Amino acid sequence: MPVSRPVLCGSIAISPGGLGGMMQNAAYRELNLAYTYVSFGVEDAPGAVQAVRALGIRGLSVSMPFKVEVMQYLDQVDETAARIGAINTIVNDGGFLTGYNTDWIGAQNALREKVELHGKRAVVVGAGGAARAVVFALLHGGCSVSVINKTDYRGRALAEDFEVEFLGGLEQLDGLDGYDILINTTSVGFKAPQETLIPVRVLQEGKVVMDIVAAPPETRLYQEASARGCLAIPGTRMLLHQAFRQFELYTGLEAPRAVMEAALYQAIGVST
Ligand code: ATR
Numbered sequence: 001m002p003v004s005r006p007v008l009c010g011s012i013a014i015s016p017g018g019l020g021g022m023m024q025n026a027a028y029r030e031l032n033l034a035y036t037y038v039s040f041g042v043e044d045a046p047g048a049v050q051a052v053r054a055l056g057i058r059g060l061s062v063s064m065p066f067k068v069e070v071m072q073y074l075d076q077v078d079e080t081a082a083r084i085g086a087i088n089t090i091v092n093d094g095g096f097l098t099g100y101n102t103d104w105i106g107a108q109n110a111l112r113e114k115v116e117l118h119g120k121r122a123v124v125v126g127a128g129g130a131a132r133a134v135v136f137a138l139l140h141g142g143c144s145v146s147v148i149n150k151t152d153y154r155g156r157a158l159a160e161d162f163e164v165e166f167l168g169g170l171e172q173l174d175g176l177d178g179y180d181i182l183i184n185t186t187s188v189g190f191k192a193p194q195e196t197l198i199p200v201r202v203l204q205e206g207k208v209v210m211d212i213v214a215a216p217p218e219t220r221l222y223q224e225a226s227a228r229g230c231l232a233i234p235g236t237r238m239l240l241h242q243a244f245r246q247f248e249l250y251t252g253l254e255a256p257r258a259v260m261e262a263a264l265y266q267a268i269g270v271s272t
Contacts, residue, residue, distance in 0.1 A: 007058045009059040011039045021039045030259040049073040059090065060089070062090060071086070074099045075096045088101055091249050104137040106243075106245070110238040115231065117143050120142075120144075123147075126185035147167065193219045198224075204229075209231070210234075236270075243255075
Protein backbone atom coordinates (compact mmCIF):
# COMPACT_ATOMS: atom_id res chain seq x y z
CA MET A 1 0.00 0.00 0.00
CA PRO A 2 1.48 3.40 -0.97
CA VAL A 3 2.54 5.58 1.98
CA SER A 4 4.62 8.71 2.43
CA ARG A 5 7.04 9.57 5.23
CA PRO A 6 6.41 12.08 6.66
CA VAL A 7 2.70 11.81 6.04
CA LEU A 8 1.95 14.12 3.14
CA CYS A 9 -1.09 16.36 2.89
CA GLY A 10 -1.53 19.16 0.44
CA SER A 11 -3.73 21.25 -1.77
CA ILE A 12 -4.44 21.62 -5.45
CA ALA A 13 -5.52 24.82 -7.17
CA ILE A 14 -4.88 26.44 -10.50
CA SER A 15 -2.89 29.12 -8.65
CA PRO A 16 -1.98 28.01 -5.12
CA GLY A 17 -2.22 30.64 -2.39
CA GLY A 18 -0.23 28.81 0.28
CA LEU A 19 -2.39 29.88 3.24
CA GLY A 20 -3.57 26.32 3.89
CA GLY A 21 0.02 25.16 4.19
CA MET A 22 0.82 27.93 6.66
CA MET A 23 -2.01 26.84 8.93
CA GLN A 24 -1.63 23.08 8.61
CA ASN A 25 2.17 23.02 8.95
CA ALA A 26 1.97 25.26 12.03
CA ALA A 27 -0.49 22.78 13.55
CA TYR A 28 1.74 19.79 12.71
CA ARG A 29 4.71 21.52 14.37
CA GLU A 30 2.68 22.42 17.42
CA LEU A 31 1.60 18.81 17.95
CA ASN A 32 4.95 17.29 16.83
CA LEU A 33 3.27 15.30 14.09
CA ALA A 34 5.33 13.59 11.39
CA TYR A 35 3.17 15.33 8.76
CA THR A 36 3.94 17.91 6.13
CA TYR A 37 1.76 19.92 3.74
CA VAL A 38 2.55 21.14 0.25
CA SER A 39 0.44 23.38 -2.03
CA PHE A 40 0.42 22.28 -5.65
CA GLY A 41 -0.56 24.41 -8.62
CA VAL A 42 -1.97 21.89 -11.10
CA GLU A 43 -3.86 21.74 -14.37
CA ASP A 44 -4.61 18.02 -14.51
CA ALA A 45 -7.21 17.22 -11.83
CA PRO A 46 -7.61 13.49 -12.61
CA GLY A 47 -3.82 13.17 -12.65
CA ALA A 48 -3.62 14.86 -9.24
CA VAL A 49 -6.21 12.48 -7.77
CA GLN A 50 -4.30 9.56 -9.27
CA ALA A 51 -1.16 10.91 -7.58
CA VAL A 52 -2.98 10.87 -4.24
CA ARG A 53 -3.54 7.14 -4.75
CA ALA A 54 -0.11 6.36 -6.21
CA LEU A 55 1.92 8.31 -3.65
CA GLY A 56 -0.22 7.54 -0.61
CA ILE A 57 -1.00 11.20 0.04
CA ARG A 58 -3.19 11.30 3.16
CA GLY A 59 -5.26 14.40 2.53
CA LEU A 60 -5.82 16.92 -0.22
CA SER A 61 -7.54 20.27 -0.11
CA VAL A 62 -9.20 21.11 -3.43
CA SER A 63 -9.60 24.71 -4.57
CA MET A 64 -10.70 26.58 -7.66
CA PRO A 65 -11.54 25.41 -10.25
CA PHE A 66 -11.53 21.71 -9.34
CA LYS A 67 -14.16 21.39 -6.59
CA VAL A 68 -16.81 19.85 -8.81
CA GLU A 69 -14.67 18.11 -11.39
CA VAL A 70 -12.74 15.89 -8.95
CA MET A 71 -15.89 14.36 -7.44
CA GLN A 72 -16.15 11.81 -10.25
CA TYR A 73 -12.65 10.43 -9.52
CA LEU A 74 -13.30 9.60 -5.86
CA ASP A 75 -14.55 6.35 -4.32
CA GLN A 76 -17.13 8.11 -2.18
CA VAL A 77 -18.56 11.57 -1.61
CA ASP A 78 -20.00 12.25 1.80
CA GLU A 79 -23.71 13.02 1.93
CA THR A 80 -23.39 16.71 2.76
CA ALA A 81 -20.82 17.34 0.03
CA ALA A 82 -23.10 15.57 -2.44
CA ARG A 83 -26.00 17.80 -1.38
CA ILE A 84 -23.85 20.91 -1.81
CA GLY A 85 -22.57 19.57 -5.12
CA ALA A 86 -18.88 20.25 -4.50
CA ILE A 87 -16.01 18.92 -2.41
CA ASN A 88 -13.01 20.81 -1.11
CA THR A 89 -11.31 18.03 0.86
CA ILE A 90 -10.17 14.49 -0.02
CA VAL A 91 -9.22 11.96 2.65
CA ASN A 92 -7.27 8.84 1.67
CA ASP A 93 -7.97 5.85 3.91
CA GLY A 94 -5.73 3.06 2.70
CA GLY A 95 -6.36 3.87 -0.95
CA PHE A 96 -10.08 4.59 -0.54
CA LEU A 97 -10.75 8.25 -1.33
CA THR A 98 -13.64 10.13 0.26
CA GLY A 99 -14.62 13.69 -0.65
CA TYR A 100 -15.90 16.14 1.96
CA ASN A 101 -16.99 19.75 1.97
CA THR A 102 -15.64 21.80 4.87
CA ASP A 103 -16.50 25.19 3.31
CA TRP A 104 -20.02 25.07 4.74
CA ILE A 105 -18.67 24.38 8.23
CA GLY A 106 -16.29 27.31 7.80
CA ALA A 107 -19.16 29.59 6.76
CA GLN A 108 -21.42 28.46 9.58
CA ASN A 109 -18.81 28.80 12.32
CA ALA A 110 -17.59 32.17 11.00
CA LEU A 111 -21.17 33.46 11.18
CA ARG A 112 -21.80 31.93 14.59
CA GLU A 113 -18.92 33.94 16.03
CA LYS A 114 -21.14 37.00 15.52
CA VAL A 115 -24.75 35.87 15.31
CA GLU A 116 -27.20 33.18 16.34
CA LEU A 117 -28.48 31.85 13.00
CA HIS A 118 -31.80 30.33 13.96
CA GLY A 119 -34.76 32.27 12.58
CA LYS A 120 -32.69 34.89 10.76
CA ARG A 121 -33.41 36.14 7.24
CA ALA A 122 -30.33 35.78 5.04
CA VAL A 123 -29.61 37.11 1.56
CA VAL A 124 -26.89 35.40 -0.47
CA VAL A 125 -25.35 37.18 -3.44
CA GLY A 126 -23.98 34.72 -6.01
CA ALA A 127 -24.85 31.24 -7.19
CA GLY A 128 -21.55 29.43 -7.69
CA GLY A 129 -20.01 26.59 -5.67
CA ALA A 130 -19.20 28.87 -2.74
CA ALA A 131 -22.80 30.11 -2.68
CA ARG A 132 -24.05 26.52 -2.50
CA ALA A 133 -21.91 25.80 0.58
CA VAL A 134 -23.06 29.06 2.21
CA VAL A 135 -26.75 28.42 1.46
CA PHE A 136 -26.42 24.91 2.92
CA ALA A 137 -24.79 26.36 6.06
CA LEU A 138 -27.54 28.95 6.51
CA LEU A 139 -30.35 26.43 6.04
CA HIS A 140 -28.64 23.99 8.38
CA GLY A 141 -28.43 26.79 10.97
CA GLY A 142 -32.15 27.52 10.67
CA CYS A 143 -32.15 30.68 8.52
CA SER A 144 -34.53 31.52 5.72
CA VAL A 145 -32.54 32.24 2.56
CA SER A 146 -33.03 34.42 -0.52
CA VAL A 147 -30.62 34.48 -3.44
CA ILE A 148 -29.57 37.28 -5.78
CA ASN A 149 -27.41 36.53 -8.81
CA LYS A 150 -26.34 38.33 -11.96
CA THR A 151 -27.15 35.42 -14.27
CA ASP A 152 -30.79 34.52 -13.94
CA TYR A 153 -30.70 30.83 -14.76
CA ARG A 154 -27.86 30.08 -12.32
CA GLY A 155 -29.65 31.90 -9.52
CA ARG A 156 -32.89 30.06 -10.27
CA ALA A 157 -31.11 26.69 -10.44
CA LEU A 158 -29.54 27.16 -7.02
CA ALA A 159 -32.79 28.38 -5.51
CA GLU A 160 -34.66 25.40 -6.92
CA ASP A 161 -32.05 22.89 -5.70
CA PHE A 162 -32.23 24.17 -2.14
CA GLU A 163 -35.91 25.20 -2.22
CA VAL A 164 -35.13 28.82 -1.34
CA GLU A 165 -36.32 32.11 -2.85
CA PHE A 166 -34.67 33.66 -5.91
CA LEU A 167 -35.04 37.44 -5.66
CA GLY A 168 -33.59 38.23 -9.09
CA GLY A 169 -30.58 40.00 -10.59
CA LEU A 170 -28.15 42.46 -9.05
CA GLU A 171 -30.67 45.31 -9.40
CA GLN A 172 -32.48 43.69 -6.46
CA LEU A 173 -29.62 44.88 -4.26
CA ASP A 174 -30.67 48.52 -4.75
CA GLY A 175 -33.69 48.52 -2.51
CA LEU A 176 -32.74 45.57 -0.36
CA ASP A 177 -34.23 45.76 3.11
CA GLY A 178 -35.58 43.53 5.82
CA TYR A 179 -32.67 41.12 5.99
CA ASP A 180 -30.57 40.15 9.01
CA ILE A 181 -27.57 38.61 7.25
CA LEU A 182 -26.08 39.53 3.87
CA ILE A 183 -23.30 37.44 2.32
CA ASN A 184 -21.26 38.12 -0.79
CA THR A 185 -20.19 34.79 -2.30
CA THR A 186 -19.27 36.14 -5.72
CA SER A 187 -15.72 36.35 -6.96
CA VAL A 188 -15.99 40.15 -7.14
CA GLY A 189 -13.71 41.34 -4.34
CA PHE A 190 -11.61 38.23 -4.79
CA LYS A 191 -10.37 39.35 -8.15
CA ALA A 192 -10.41 43.01 -7.10
CA PRO A 193 -10.73 43.74 -3.33
CA GLN A 194 -11.47 47.41 -4.06
CA GLU A 195 -14.66 46.46 -5.92
CA THR A 196 -18.04 45.58 -4.43
CA LEU A 197 -21.49 44.74 -5.74
CA ILE A 198 -23.31 45.87 -2.61
CA PRO A 199 -24.52 49.51 -2.54
CA VAL A 200 -23.49 51.28 0.68
CA ARG A 201 -27.07 52.36 1.52
CA VAL A 202 -28.06 48.70 1.90
CA LEU A 203 -25.51 48.27 4.70
CA GLN A 204 -27.52 49.22 7.75
CA GLU A 205 -26.36 49.39 11.33
CA GLY A 206 -26.61 46.12 13.23
CA LYS A 207 -26.89 43.87 10.16
CA VAL A 208 -24.46 40.99 9.76
CA VAL A 209 -22.44 41.27 6.55
CA MET A 210 -19.95 38.63 5.43
CA ASP A 211 -17.64 38.71 2.43
CA ILE A 212 -16.23 35.27 1.68
CA VAL A 213 -13.03 36.73 0.21
CA ALA A 214 -10.33 35.36 2.52
CA ALA A 215 -7.44 37.66 1.75
CA PRO A 216 -7.11 40.52 2.09
CA PRO A 217 -9.53 40.39 5.04
CA GLU A 218 -10.46 44.05 4.64
CA THR A 219 -12.17 44.07 1.27
CA ARG A 220 -14.12 47.15 0.27
CA LEU A 221 -17.36 45.46 1.33
CA TYR A 222 -15.88 44.61 4.73
CA GLN A 223 -14.66 48.17 5.22
CA GLU A 224 -17.92 49.79 4.14
CA ALA A 225 -19.98 47.41 6.27
CA SER A 226 -17.78 48.11 9.32
CA ALA A 227 -17.95 51.86 8.73
CA ARG A 228 -21.78 51.70 8.61
CA GLY A 229 -21.99 49.88 11.94
CA CYS A 230 -22.68 46.40 10.59
CA LEU A 231 -21.27 43.28 12.22
CA ALA A 232 -18.77 42.65 9.43
CA ILE A 233 -17.18 39.23 8.99
CA PRO A 234 -14.17 38.74 6.72
CA GLY A 235 -13.78 35.56 4.67
CA THR A 236 -10.61 34.96 6.65
CA ARG A 237 -12.79 33.56 9.47
CA MET A 238 -14.46 31.12 7.07
CA LEU A 239 -11.09 29.99 5.71
CA LEU A 240 -9.82 29.42 9.23
CA HIS A 241 -12.81 27.44 10.45
CA GLN A 242 -12.87 25.20 7.40
CA ALA A 243 -9.14 24.55 7.89
CA PHE A 244 -9.74 23.38 11.48
CA ARG A 245 -12.10 20.74 10.13
CA GLN A 246 -9.63 19.71 7.42
CA PHE A 247 -6.92 19.25 10.04
CA GLU A 248 -9.24 17.02 12.03
CA LEU A 249 -10.14 14.95 8.97
CA TYR A 250 -6.48 14.45 8.02
CA THR A 251 -5.12 13.66 11.48
CA GLY A 252 -8.06 12.52 13.60
CA LEU A 253 -6.90 15.03 16.24
CA GLU A 254 -8.45 18.21 17.54
CA ALA A 255 -7.08 21.26 15.73
CA PRO A 256 -4.78 23.58 17.73
CA ARG A 257 -6.96 26.54 16.87
CA ALA A 258 -4.96 29.41 18.34
CA VAL A 259 -1.77 28.26 16.59
CA MET A 260 -3.51 27.93 13.23
CA GLU A 261 -5.17 31.31 13.63
CA ALA A 262 -1.86 32.99 14.45
CA ALA A 263 -0.20 31.33 11.43
CA LEU A 264 -2.97 32.50 9.11
CA TYR A 265 -2.96 36.08 10.35
CA GLN A 266 0.82 36.21 10.17
CA ALA A 267 0.70 34.89 6.59
CA ILE A 268 -1.73 37.59 5.49
CA GLY A 269 0.16 40.28 7.39
CA VAL A 270 -2.45 41.06 10.02
CA SER A 271 -1.37 41.38 13.64
CA THR A 272 -3.67 39.72 16.19
P1 ATR B 1 -17.28 29.64 -7.03
O1 ATR B 1 -17.48 28.18 -7.30
O2 ATR B 1 -15.94 29.95 -6.42
O3 ATR B 1 -18.40 30.25 -6.25
P2 ATR B 1 -18.22 30.37 -9.66
O4 ATR B 1 -18.94 29.09 -9.80
O5 ATR B 1 -17.44 30.85 -10.83
O6 ATR B 1 -17.19 30.35 -8.46
O7 ATR B 1 -19.27 31.49 -9.21
C1 ATR B 1 -18.90 32.78 -9.13
C2 ATR B 1 -20.10 33.65 -8.70
O8 ATR B 1 -19.66 35.00 -8.77
C3 ATR B 1 -21.31 33.53 -9.61
O9 ATR B 1 -22.48 33.73 -8.86
C4 ATR B 1 -21.08 34.68 -10.58
O10 ATR B 1 -22.26 35.19 -11.17
P3 ATR B 1 -22.92 34.51 -12.49
O11 ATR B 1 -23.58 33.25 -12.02
O12 ATR B 1 -23.85 35.54 -12.97
O13 ATR B 1 -21.77 34.24 -13.41
C5 ATR B 1 -20.53 35.71 -9.65
N1 ATR B 1 -19.77 36.75 -10.35
C6 ATR B 1 -18.52 36.67 -10.86
N2 ATR B 1 -18.15 37.85 -11.40
C7 ATR B 1 -19.22 38.69 -11.24
C8 ATR B 1 -19.46 40.06 -11.57
N3 ATR B 1 -18.55 40.81 -12.18
N4 ATR B 1 -20.65 40.59 -11.22
C9 ATR B 1 -21.57 39.86 -10.57
N5 ATR B 1 -21.42 38.56 -10.23
C10 ATR B 1 -20.25 38.00 -10.56
